[in-house]
Amino acid sequence: MKRYVIFMMLGGASLLFVNGCSSMGGRPAMGAEGKHAQMKMDSGSSYLMPPGKVKMMMQMMMTMKPDTLEAGHKRGEKLFYSETLGDNKSRKSCGTCHEDGGTVGGAAEMKWKGMAMKVNIPTLKGAAAHFPKPMGPMKALVDLASMNNMCIMTFLKGSPINKNSQESIDLVAYVTSFSRGKRLEPGKEKIVPRPVPGAM
Numbered sequence: 001m002k003r004y005v006i007f008m009m010l011g012g013a014s015l016l017f018v019n020g021c022s023s024m025g026g027r028p029a030m031g032a033e034g035k036h037a038q039m040k041m042d043s044g045s046s047y048l049m050p051p052g053k054v055k056m057m058m059q060m061m062m063t064m065k066p067d068t069l070e071a072g073h074k075r076g077e078k079l080f081y082s083e084t085l086g087d088n089k090s091r092k093s094c095g096t097c098h099e100d101g102g103t104v105g106g107a108a109e110m111k112w113k114g115m116a117m118k119v120n121i122p123t124l125k126g127a128a129a130h131f132p133k134p135m136g137p138m139k140a141l142v143d144l145a146s147m148n149n150m151c152i153m154t155f156l157k158g159s160p161i162n163k164n165s166q167e168s169i170d171l172v173a174y175v176t177s178f179s180r181g182k183r184l185e186p187g188k189e190k191i192v193p194r195p196v197p198g199a200m
């Protein structure tokens, strides 16, 4: 009998456990922060929640405002023009090279294994439709979020952002907005309107 009571209490406690989804570190990727909390249910213990509480939870869920793609674009746009993204010290943003989602032209310098090289700056119009594809000096197969991180590390001299974070998803949403209506062509090469001679 005593055992049964303890079991019920444990069941109730785990039912109220709000899953933070933070095993990957960083902020959980759940729409407008925190509002979309997930409940972790123990199988068979859901009946332990008192009916009053169930009603309260249902009402809370019904009044929650859903996140929207447009809101994600707005947050992503802010990150795109942020000079502190990935704690970068270069005082540059994505917009420094990919202004308005296009290209400012020219080539960017990067170092690899001590060698300096010039890399043509592509336009981002249509770019999202070409991932995943092999990128970087090592030609690693990457998705768009990893590509964004490559630019954060190489050109902003910052730290990569957690791919599972809301920030990463919002930045992907914004970069993807430049490819609306474009044909999905994974693996296609970057688009450089005016290549610089001698640059990659």
Ligand code: HEC
Pocket (backbone or CB within 6 Å): 080, 085, 092, 093, 094, 095, 096, 097, 098, 107, 108, 119, 120, 121, 122, 123, 124, 126, 127, 128, 130, 135, 136, 137, 144, 147, 148, 151, 152, 155, 156, 171, 175, 189, 190, 191, 200
């Ligand atoms: C200093 C200039 C510079 C900055 C700043 C910069 N990039 Fe880039 N970006 C490049 C260059 C150069 C490439 C091409 C890399 C290559 O060919 O390996 C590129 C490639 C890309 C691509 C892939 C395009 C394609 O079609 O393959 C994406 C997406 C991208 N950048 C997004 C971003 C985002 C998001 C940011 C900000 C976090 C950013 N870039 C900041 C220069 C820059």
